[in-house]
Amino acid sequence: MAKRKVPKNQSESKTKWQHLLDIPNQPMPEMGLTPKIAMWKKNKSTLWFYPSARKKYDVPVFLIYSLINTPLILDLSPGNSLIESFVNEGFDVYLLDFGSPGFEDGDISIEDYIVDYIQKGVQRALRHSGASEITVMGFCLGGTIASIYAAIADEPIKNLILSVTPVDFSASEFFDQWQEALKEGTADFDETIDIYQTIPASAVKYGIRLITSPVYISPYLSLLNQADDEKYVQNWRRFNAWANGHVPLSGAAAKQITKDLLIKNSLVNGSFKVRGKKAKLSKIDASVLVIASKYDRLVPQEMIYPVMEHLTCKDKTYSLLKSGHAAKQYSGVLPYYLKEWLPGRSSPIQ
Numbered sequence: 001m002a003k004r005k006v007p008k009n010q011s012e013s014k015t016k017w018q019h020l021l022d023i024p025n026q027p028m029p030e031m032g033l034t035p036k037i038a039m040w041k042k043n044k045s046t047l048w049f050y051p052s053a054r055k056k057y058d059v060p061v062f063l064i065y066s067l068i069n070t071p072l073i074l075d076l077s078p079g080n081s082l083i084e085s086f087v088n089e090g091f092d093v094y095l096l097d098f099g100s101p102g103f104e105d106g107d108i109s110i111e112d113y114i115v116d117y118i119q120k121g122v123q124r125a126l127r128h129s130g131a132s133e134i135t136v137m138g139f140c141l142g143g144t145i146a147s148i149y150a151a152i153a154d155e156p157i158k159n160l161i162l163s164v165t166p167v168d169f170s171a172s173e174f175f176d177q178w179q180e181a182l183k184e185g186t187a188d189f190d191e192t193i194d195i196y197q198t199i200p201a202s203a204v205k206y207g208i209r210l211i212t213s214p215v216y217i218s219p220y221l222s223l224l225n226q227a228d229d230e231k232y233v234q235n236w237r238r239f240n241a242w243a244n245g246h247v248p249l250s251g252a253a254a255k256q257i258t259k260d261l262l263i264k265n266s267l268v269n270g271s272f273k274v275r276g277k278k279a280k281l282s283k284i285d286a287s288v289l290v291i292a293s294k295y296d297r298l299v300p301q302e303m304i305y306p307v308m309e310h311l312t313c314k315d316k317t318y319s320l321l322k323s324g325h326a327a328k329q330y331s332g333v334l335p336y337y338l339k340e341w342l343p344g345r346s347s348p349i350q
Contacts, residue, residue: 029234032075034084036095040124043108044099047121049092049128050083056090058347059158061135062125063095064118064142064149067253070245071097074139078332080235085334091346094125100247109252110260111274114149122155133158135346136286140164140299144261147307148272150286151279159345160286161338162307164299167281168268169261171302268306281307287315289341294322317341 040047063083065071074095075081086093096118101108126134133156138146143165150160249257266272270280288311292304301320308318319337333339 029077029237031072031077033078034075034081034087039094039128040121042117042120044101044105045117045121046097046099047124048095048097049125050087050095052087052090052092054090055092056349057343058131058349059133059135059345060092060094060125060129060131061086061137062122063093064136064138064146065095065097066139066141067098067113067145068141068246068249070247071095071139072245077235081332084332085338088332089334089339089343092129094121094129096121098247101250102248106251108250110145110148110256113253114145114152114274118145118149119153119155122149122153122157126155132156133347135159135161135342137161137163138165141166141257144267147281147284148267148274148279150284151281152274152277152283157284157286158347159289159342160284161289161291161342162304163291164293164296164304165290165307166299166303167310168265168303168306170265170268171300171306268310270310281310282312284311285313287345288313288317289337290316290318291337292318292320294320315345 034050036048036050038046039049063071063074065074075083078084083093083095098113098117122134122136125131136146136150136157136159138144138161140163143162144167146160147162147165147167150157260266260272264271267279267281270278270282272279290304290307292299292301294301305318308316319341321337334342
């Protein structure tokens with residue numbers, strides 16, 4: 001009897017399925033491997049220092065990530081790490097990792113994070129580095145907080161980099177619907193927050209999925225298509241671990257985000273206060289780079305670009321990338337939008 005031939009594409013498809021089904025049995029690849037030192041701790045937060053082996057710039061970089069995700073995406077693996085790219089380029093790097101708040105941290109507000117964590121962390125970094133100025137880079141909600149901090153800071157911020165940072169919360173259809181519901185009182189979570197003291201990580205996760213659901217399944221289709229590519233699978237697993245690694249949001253911070261940013265849109269109208277000080281974007285006097293992504297469903301350009309209209313500093317740049325919210329890949333060197341902008345503004349060592 002003649003042996004039945006399996007079509008080539010069918011055979012390949014079966015191999016990919018076998019690889020896909022075997023992935024859960026494989027050990028999780030390591031993440032966050034760039035050498036670092038814990039130099040300051042406060043509550044659940046840690047200030048990490050990543051020294052450059054060949055320091056080329058006097059102005060260090062201070063990274064502020066979002067409150068609702070771990071910052072692991074900034075250092076996924078060797079060759080795919082923004083932090084590694086900074087270090088390789090000759091920058092000393094500091095990263096403020098807010099950690100995971102618990103029930104006992106429910107009263108930590110955005111103001112507290114800015115003054116007691118970010119401002120204190122920047123002061124520590126300046127003292128530790130001996131630098132006279134610093135670059136502050138914030139990502140997503142971390143960028144929103146970074147912009148508020150820069151507007152009230154006494155510290156010498158030379159450069160401010162805002163990556164996919166929401167500023168105008170009236171400019172998104174999704175957030176606009178939430179604004180109306182909150183204003184009308186049809187959506188009020190204060191009582192639930194007061195009970196649990198935090199927004200659980202699972203609620204944060206599904207809230208993000210609600211906004212991005214039409215494109216959420218696509219990463220799994222990509223995994224199936226390249227399940228027999230070990231390097232791709234390892235990178236996919238790292239990214240997926242980060243994407244699902246949400247952390248709780250403290251109740252007081254959630255309330256302040258809702259009432260001050262969502263309902264009042266206070267950052268663009270200049271009414272946001274940090275312990276009595278108005279955080280007006282027009283007060284930022286650093287050089288500013290604003291980065292947006294063309295295909296970002298979570299933070300579209302309409303929420304980002306208005307910051308350019310409110311900044312009065314002389315040196316401000318807007319860079320639009322052809323990517324999604326968190327689709328940027330790093331190859332051990334700084335991406336062009338940073339490579340072209342930052343070094344000349346960071347006091348190169350002669």
